[in-house]
Amino acid sequence: MNIDLRHLRCFLTVAQEGGFTAAGRRLHLTQPTLTRNIRTLEQTLGVKLFERSTRRTELTEKGKALQEAVAPLLRQLDSALRDLQKGEKLRIGFSWGLPEGLSRLAARFSEETGVGVEFIRCDTPQAGLDTGEADLGLLRSASIPKGLRGVHLYEEDRIAAVPASWRLAERTELDWADLTEVPLIINTVSGTTFPDMWPAGRRPTVGAECRNFDEWLEQVAVGLGVGTAPVSAALRYTHPAVRLVPLTGAPTVPAYLAHPSHGAHPQAARFAHQVWQAAGELHP
Structure with missing residues (x-):
């Protein structure tokens, strides 16, 4: 017989709730959808499972027999499925x-x-x-x-990371255009800032390249150049030899969760x- 688990779950919920309205709320289904599922189950089995009236819904003898047989089976199935998920x-x-x-x-x-x-x-x-x-x-x-x-989560502002020994570190604010005048530290693997983000002819030179955030921070610290990063990351990973300076006019950094x-x-x-x-x- 071509019976889906959803038909049996709908049947058990109606039986437990004693009506279609309450069962629909519990299952987050509209009453017509729930009714169709029950009708499909009855037609497939060839038996009437509920006696319906304007006031109440009751199980028939066949319905009671099905409830007694199916309820423990579905509990056992749910338990087995939960066990499979353990440790996942x-x-x-x-x-x-x-x-x-x-x-x-x-x-x-x-x-x-x-x-x-x-x-x-x-x-x-x-x-x-x-x-x-x-x-x-x-x-x-x-x-x-x-x-x-995947999904787009948010947009984040950038901040500039400047060697603390540079006079530029004394500034209270930097503009995106100011960075064209200084070497740029590039994280080639997981970075978010690259020279081609500036107009052709006004792009910064590359002071050094690296492959992760820790290397990027250390290369800024020793004075090889300036970097930019999302504000949250820069504030979370600080360095005594690096000064974080607010950055204006910079493009935001999108964050995605992807698979x-x-x-x-x-x-x-x-x-x-x-x-x-x-x-x-x-x-x-």
Whole structure:
């Protein structure tokens, strides 16, 4: 027989609630949808499961028999499915600077689904998605790379990181255009600032290149050049030899939570969607 689990769950909920209206609220289904599911189940089985009147809904003898048989089976199935999820992990890759509030959303997700969420630092262009180390990646880029899909979380301002020994560090504010006059430190792997972001003919020279945030900070500290980064990351990773100077006129840094378009972890899209829905709780 072609009976879906949703038909049986709808049947049990109506039986437990004693009516379609209460069952619909519990299942978050409209009454017509719930009625169609019950009718489909009755037609497939060829028996009447409920006696309906304008005042109440009661199980028939066949309905009572089905409830007694199916209820323990579905409880056993739900228990087996929960056991399968135990120990399952959803790995979130990041290169630096997780937004405040993301760990709280991850804990909420784990409580709801039974799937643990762990954060792993991956110094790769796609925060571990490109190497298979992560199931989702927190990306700071102009757009989501090809082969990935995801959600846009927020836009973040930039701040300038200046060697503390430079006179430029005495400034109370820098403009994006001011950076064309000084060497720029480039994080080629997970950075967000590159010379081609300035107009042709007015681009800064490259003072040094590096491959992760720690190297970037150290190269600024020794005076090889100036860097820019999202405000949250720069404030979180400070250095006594680096001065953080407010930056005006700079393009913002988008933040995305992305996963592979194909072959993604079964819970990846669900987690990304829940984080997107609660993006207002995130603070860069």
